[in-house]
Amino acid sequence: MSPMEIVGVLASLITISSLVWTVIDQHSSIIALLFFPGAKKSFVSLEDEIMGVNSLFESEKREASPFVIGISSDGNVIHYRLLARYQKINERFLHYRRARDSVPARICLYMVRSEISDLRKELWTLKLDLSNQIINTRALNTRAKGLHDQYRDLDFAVYNPRLRAIRSRLSVTARENYVANAVHIPPSQSIESFYGNRNAQHKVTRCQMPRPDPAGMLERSAKFYAESYTVETAVPEVIITAMYETAFTRTANVNLYKLLYLREPRRWSIINVSIEVPRGSRFERFMQLSNQKFPHQNPRELTRVLHSLNNIQADSHVHVNIVDTCGSPLLVLNIESTTPCTEPSPVDVSAEAIIVEEFYHMGCPFVDERDVVRLAVIELPGRYSACLRGQHVQEIVSTERPPSPTYLYNIELLHRLKGETGFTRLVGIVVDSCTGYLKSYLLVWPDNEYEPLLHRASNPGLPHSWPHVEKWSRQLLERLHAVHAVGGVVGSLRFPCPPVFVDENDDLYLWYFDTRVVVSPLASPFYPPEFRYLAERWQRNVLLVTAQTSFQSFRDNPASVEKRRCGLAS
Structure with a gap:
């Protein structure tokens, strides 16, 4: 080996050794990893x-x-x-x-x-x-188990089995959210007229009831939504307000209440109830006619009596006297009307006034007529572009008196669909300042550009692909599902110009609903699912009637039918 080769080998060994030492010095943990x-x-x-x-x-x-x-x-x-x-x-x-x-x-x-x-x-x-x-x-x-044990004997306000099942399933947080949306009687409605001059000498103590936990009790809330109790599974038999008075006389203790009694959905009446218990009676504990600390002490007989008030007049006074008779409670029921009348006289109430009252109790927002300024006509009759305090809206005016059921159905359904995507938002209802009747309702449309779905799909300048069609179809099914979820139907889509539009982001919106369906064999594929079976049934009936008519004609005059067939064939 020549000297130059030896020098090269030594240089290589020195380089490799330095590299190995550098790696070991920087990554000392690799030694433990290897060995x-x-x-x-x-x-x-x-x-x-x-x-x-x-x-x-x-x-x-x-x-x-x-x-x-x-x-x-x-x-x-x-x-x-x-x-x-x-x-x-x-x-x-x-x-x-x-x-x-x-x-x-x-x-x-x-x-x-x-x-x-x-x-x-x-x-x-x-x-x-x-x-x-x-x-x-x-x-x-x-x-929740402890709370269920505490209220397991609560049978006054919540003795409906369906409500009891809901109460047992609700957790503490869900129960608080449930009762927070309940109806409310404003405290401004005084209940001093309950007892009048019947208890001349008494001491009145006004107290605030604590917030109850069980579902079905009348609760404090910012707005009065009677629609909260219109669902079948959420209608208590008797509801107690959050305010009451206690009167102490010389011989008895009297609790005074104002009850909101629901006979059926959207049909409620306010009833004044006073419960009188003699002093020193062993039934004095029954004064707790509320969701107090021990609500299960309320007598079952009183619950049955209040439940039997089917035909009681609104704003009536029900006085219940609990006395001792042979060691058992006896309920003496006296019903007094606050507005005495000898004969029931028919009251002429305008249908349009009832409509406005229904929307008010439903919780629909109202808009002052003076704040709405019309800008242009969009579609006749009854659809205008307007401005509401600087906000661009569309005003839908009723062209019929009283408004048609479809017109009222649109307002109710849009109010229920508030917060849902894919629908025009209901801003409020406009009432005529002169007559007090329903005039129109206001809608907010998307801020970006939009056009009807039929125009967008048939525009040759804006070609669309199958992914667009699939997206629109999926969104249309989602909108139908949202309408069905609130208990409504889309109705007829008014073929061949359905009230469906898309914005520049290809998002689909619905703005008009119908309670009617026009059965046509040509338009059956465009019907919503809830009405599509009607078109199919109509087609089957038409085919059946045609077959029966042809068979009857052939039996009456076979020759004429055969000639007609030959003429058609030729």
């Missing part, structure tokens, strides 16, 4: 930890909330990612002896250490969320 068999301990412990968390998921899945089930699915995803990575490592170094503990396998584990660390952090976060959710769920179930 110690416990280098993959963190990976194995992480895998065991995930197995333990998955077993915890399985044990808590039945009694936990759906949130825990979602955490379980995320934990399984992390577990599968780890196993997939580990399987790749084993497959890559399978030709080595004892691949799990070989040096190349440990080197590969070191190369993916950052990914394993990230997976470990995700696992810790999921485990913490799972623990918090399980603790909160168990605490909530314990509290």
